[in-house]
Amino acid sequence: xxxxxxxxxxxxxxxxxxxxxxxxxxxxxxxxxxxxxxxxxxxxxxxxxxxxxxxxxxxxxxxxxxxxxxxxxxxxxxxxxxxxxxxxxxxxxxxxxxxxxxxxxxxxxxxxxxxxxxxxxxxxxxxxxxxxxxxxxxxxxxxxxxxxxxxxxxxxxxxxxxxxxxxxxxxxxxxxxxxxxxxxxxxxxxxxxxxxxxxxxxxxxxxxxxxxxxxxxxxxxxxxxxxxxxxxxxxxxxxxxxxxxxxxxxxxxxxxxxxxxxxxxxxxxxxxxxxxxxxxxxxxxxxxxxxxxxxxxxxxxxxxxxxxxxxxxxxxxxxxxxxxxxxxxxxxxxxxxxxxxxxxxxxxxxxxxxxxxxxxxxxxxxxxxxxxxxxxxxxxxxxxxxxxxxxxxxxxxxxxxxxxxxxxxxxxxxxxxxxxxxxxxxxxxxxxxxxxxxxxxxxxxxxxxxxxxxxxxxxxxxxxxxxxxxxxxxxxxxxxxxxxxxxxxxxxxxxxxxxxxxxxxxxxxxxxxxxxxxxxxxxxxxxxxxxxxxxxxxxxxxxxxxxxxxxxxxxxxxxxxxxxxxxxxx
Amino acid sequence: xxxxxxxxxxxxxxxxxxxxxxxxxxxxxxxxxxxxxxxxxxxxxxxxxxxxxxxxxxxxxxxxxxxxxxxxxxxxxxxxxxxxxxxxxxxxxxxxxxxxxxxxxxxxxxxxxxxxxxxxxxxxxxxxxxxxxxxxxxxxxxxxxxxxxxxxxxxxxxxxxxxxxxxxxxxxxxxxxxxxxxxxxxxxxxxxxxxxxxxxxxxxxxxxxxxxxxxxxxxxxxxxxxxxxxxxxxxxxxxxxxxxxxxxxxxxxxxxxxxxxxxxxxxxxxxxxxxxxxxxxxxxxxxxxxxxxxxxxxx
Numbered sequence: 040x041x042x043x044x045x046x047x048x049x050x051x052x053x054x055x056x057x058x059x060x061x062x063x064x065x066x067x068x069x070x071x072x073x074x075x076x077x078x079x080x081x082x083x084x085x086x087x088x089x090x091x092x093x094x095x096x097x098x099x100x101x102x103x104x105x106x107x108x109x110x111x112x113x114x115x116x117x118x119x120x121x122x123x124x125x126x127x128x129x130x131x132x133x134x135x136x137x138x139x140x141x142x143x144x145x146x147x148x149x150x151x152x153x154x155x156x157x158x159x160x161x162x163x164x165x166x167x168x169x170x171x172x173x174x175x176x177x178x179x180x181x182x183x184x185x186x187x188x189x190x191x192x193x194x195x196x197x198x199x200x201x202x203x204x205x206x207x208x209x210x211x212x213x214x215x216x217x218x219x220x221x222x223x224x225x226x227x228x229x230x231x232x233x234x235x236x237x238x239x240x241x242x243x244x245x246x247x248x249x250x251x252x253x254x255x256x257x258x259x260x261x262x263x264x265x266x267x268x269x270x271x272x273x274x275x276x277x278x279x280x281x282x283x284x285x286x287x288x289x290x291x292x293x294x295x296x297x298x299x300x301x302x303x304x305x306x307x308x309x310x311x312x313x314x315x316x317x318x319x320x321x322x323x324x325x326x327x328x329x330x331x332x333x334x335x336x337x338x339x340x341x342x343x344x345x346x347x348x349x350x351x352x353x354x355x356x357x358x359x360x361x362x363x364x365x366x367x368x369x370x371x372x373x374x375x376x377x378x379x380x381x382x383x384x385x386x387x388x389x390x391x392x393x394x395x396x397x398x399x400x401x402x403x404x405x406x407x408x409x410x411x412x413x414x415x416x417x418x419x420x421x422x423x424x425x426x427x428x429x430x431x432x433x434x435x436x437x438x439x440x441x442x443x444x445x446x447x448x449x450x451x452x453x454x455x456x457x458x459x460x461x462x463x464x465x466x467x468x469x470x471x472x473x474x475x476x477x478x479x480x481x482x483x484x485x486x487x488x489x490x491x492x493x494x495x496x497x498x499x500x501x502x503x504x505x506x507x508x509x510x511x512x513x514x515x516x517x518x519x520x521x522x523x524x525x526x527x528x529x530x531x532x533x534x535x536x537x538x539x540x541x542x543x544x545x546x547x548x549x550x551x552x553x554x555x556x557x558x559x560x561x562x563x564x565x566x567x568x569x570x571x572x573x574x575x576x577x578x579x580x581x582x583x584x585x586x587x588x589x590x591x592x593x594x595x596x597x598x599x600x601x602x603x604x605x606x607x608x609x
Numbered sequence: 610x611x612x613x614x615x616x617x618x619x620x621x622x623x624x625x626x627x628x629x630x631x632x633x634x635x636x637x638x639x640x641x642x643x644x645x646x647x648x649x650x651x652x653x654x655x656x657x658x659x660x661x662x663x664x665x666x667x668x669x670x671x672x673x674x675x676x677x678x679x680x681x682x683x684x685x686x687x688x689x690x691x692x693x694x695x696x697x698x699x700x701x702x703x704x705x706x707x708x709x710x711x712x713x714x715x716x717x718x719x720x721x722x723x724x725x726x727x728x729x730x731x732x733x734x735x736x737x738x739x740x741x742x743x744x745x746x747x748x749x750x751x752x753x754x755x756x757x758x759x760x761x762x763x764x765x766x767x768x769x770x771x772x773x774x775x776x777x778x779x780x781x782x783x784x785x786x787x788x789x790x791x792x793x794x795x796x797x798x799x800x801x802x803x804x805x806x807x808x809x810x811x812x813x814x815x816x817x818x819x820x821x822x823x824x825x826x827x828x829x830x831x832x833x834x835x836x837x838x839x840x841x842x843x844x845x846x847x848x849x850x851x852x853x854x855x856x857x858x859x860x861x862x863x864x865x866x867x868x869x870x871x872x873x874x875x876x877x878x879x880x881x882x883x884x885x886x887x888x889x890x891x892x893x894x895x896x897x898x899x900x901x902x903x904x905x906x907x908x
Contacts, residue, residue: 237852237854284854318747352675355713361879363774364878364879365746366879366880369879397883528747531713
């Protein structure tokens with residue numbers, strides 16, 4: 040039956056070839072129709088087909104349709120339309136058009152100009168183009184070639200979709216100061232609505248609708264794989280510079296707004312500053328609660344990752360700025376402010392920052408998170424998580440946190456059981472384990488001044504409702520030495536990857552000096568054991584296919600202590 | 610799977626016909642190779658082995674691991690992760706430190722030092738220190754990023770970004786005599802990685818792979834190797850390859866075709882260590898009629 044169908048089509052298609060029918064030219068973006076909703080329907084419909092592919096929009100060239108059908112039915116052309124387990128990828132035919140003299144793909148085919156068609160398939164998940172050379176009149180597919188990491192020329196309906204996504208995004212509307220129409224995304228000089236761009240990090244299909252507002256132009260990078268706006272960037276019209284791409288846009292945004300600029304934030308009686316450092320992650324500093332300074336700074340100095348199956352194998356990573364820094368895993372997107380929920384209630388807010396290796400979640404790439412929680416009652420927490428994937432399934436992650444509480448003449452005491460607190464008189468460290476005593480509230484340390492103002496430290500033992508399973512941390516206390524390089528400025532890597540004992544770096548600052556009448560620095564190094572066991576994943580990520588494209592299912596392993604004001608504090 | 614070093618290098622000692630060009634065509638085999646018991650036919654110097662840090666000698670027929678590491682002289686891991694290896698006509702080898710992932714083994718204040726491996730003893734030691742001094746090491750942990758040897762003049766070129774920062778391109782390309790250690794000339798305010806002396810007919814140029822952009826510049830060289838005029842844009846790899854924003858870290862001449870093979874890598878002055886080999890090689894050919902470099906393909 041299928042063959043008969045093709046025969047009929049081919050007959051009419053050959054006639055059409057003689058008359059020289061071609062696909063129509065440009066289509067315009069219809070802003071009155073929800074193109075993203077239509078697109079979702081189109082994608083879902085394709086994914087449910089036997090051969091999961093979005094076909095060409097209507098064309099007057101019947102040969103193009105025949106060529107498309109022949110290509111789609113050809114095994115080599117469809118072999119990567121599904122994952123190994125049969126899950127369909129999002130695939131789309133971008134064009135089917137006659138081969139031209141310029142097409143070197145002629146070389147090993149019997150095609151003459153005009154009798155063969157080039158059918159281009161784009162696989163969004165794999166970021167791959169597959170080209171079939173088809174001779175419709177002979178019902179023959181001559182050649183199929185895969186081009187990994189390659190993207191074909193964009194068809195008009197996707198250009199229209201990109202303009203629609205950009206024109207309806209709040210970031211674009213805010214940047215322009217008005218809601219643009221489809222015509223606004225037309226560059227007068229080039230008569231092209233789109234600038235070419237790249238999404239080098241995500242390896243997604245991206246284009247940049249550009250809005251000219253002399254003397255400037257707003258580039259809006261749209262990701263057509265995820266169908267979202269990546270970001271915007273103003274440029275000066277007529278000036279040549281580096282092309283605006285996903286990575287440059289992201290790097291510039293982080294660099295200009297968070298690495299080179301100090302920010303302040305105020306909410307729920309809290310006020311603090313923050314900055315992205317070159318190697319110590321996002322640093323919160325000069326934090327006040329109800330007008331009283333409670334914190335000089337808190338930050339993450341190092342990530343140590345070791346693999347238990349390979350002695351001495353692992354990495355010591357710093358996190359921070361993406362351009363000019365000592366960081367191995369860099370910030371790509373701005374910090375996020377989120378509500379801190381306790382059941383149905385909001386008990387404060389969170390500032391969260393992510394860091395990516397470029398290839399994450401592929402093996403040997405990393406994704407780290409920092410989280411700072413600020414509670415309405417004046418408590419706060421510094422926490423961090425790995426989201427895998429690392430170089431193995433036996434990774435142990437050890438982030439090195441540095442906490443500098445405000446105040447002088449501080450005293451630190453550890454909970455010794457039976458409502459007793461034991462003061463530390465010298466710089467030292469302690470490892471927490473199951474035998475460590477905690478107060479009934481869960482506190483392990485009390486850091487206070489002579490007026491008993493200060494904070495209890497509550498280590499993580501799985502009680503923070505964020506998936507954390509307990510910190511098993513080393514706690515270090517050192518005397519503040521502002522004249523020495525002990526963390527007032529960015530610290531270089533202070534410890535190697537793979538020490539399994541207390542030698543995680545802070546011990547270098549322990550002499551041990553006396554802690555009498557001094558300002559203290561707390562160091563906190565939790566241990567998180569990576570687990571990929573189904574149902575028990577931790578510090579882990581899995582790449583799953585959802586709606587034809589890859590998504591990341593994440594299993595963060597948050598760890599970090601909470602600081603709770605001593606009753607008479609506030 | 611490992612993370613890759615991006616400034617690494619492997620230099621075969623005897624198969625010089627594979628890699629020619631001014632960097633290697635006068636390179637001699639260091640006599641320490643025999644002294645250490647290696648058959649030079651199958652030996653390479655490498656800064657690319659993941660099982661050891663620094664320089665090592667490898668037998669290319671062997672596979673190495675942490676339990677079976679390649680040969681290292683005791684001084685070869687003293688300077689952390691290393692980069693490009695060059696050899697001179699006497700067999701002395703030149704390398705420099707290049708931090709990767711972190712600065713634990715590469716003190717940022719010592720990255721502007723050219724190291725030399727003595728051809729006879731095999732001892733690696735600091736040979737020349739270019740203008741260093743205090744700086745914000747967390748902002749820029751790098752110093753030298755590229756070196757080239759000129760077999761016509763027996764002089765060298767070294768690119769340093771030691772004093773550069775986000776807003777200031779303060780890199781210097783030094784021209785110097787590696788024997789007398791005398792600086793013969795310098796190009797200021799240019800951050801560069803890949804360097805290679807290249808001959809086009811009677812003209813000699815230094816090709817310069819920029820560190821901030823994907824551009825390759827060239828500057829004419831005088832008969833004594835000195836810089837003539839200012840660098841000019843020769844070609845770019847912007848938009849090419851899987852990433853599109855690679856920086857040129859190395860050049861080779863294809864001895865068979867005379868084509869220029871350009872090696873790119875991702876580089877944003879940070880310590881990202883990619884988990885995929887960044888081995889995008891871009892083939893360019895010089896069009897003598899148009900006096901232009903033409904992009905041929907990616908390999």
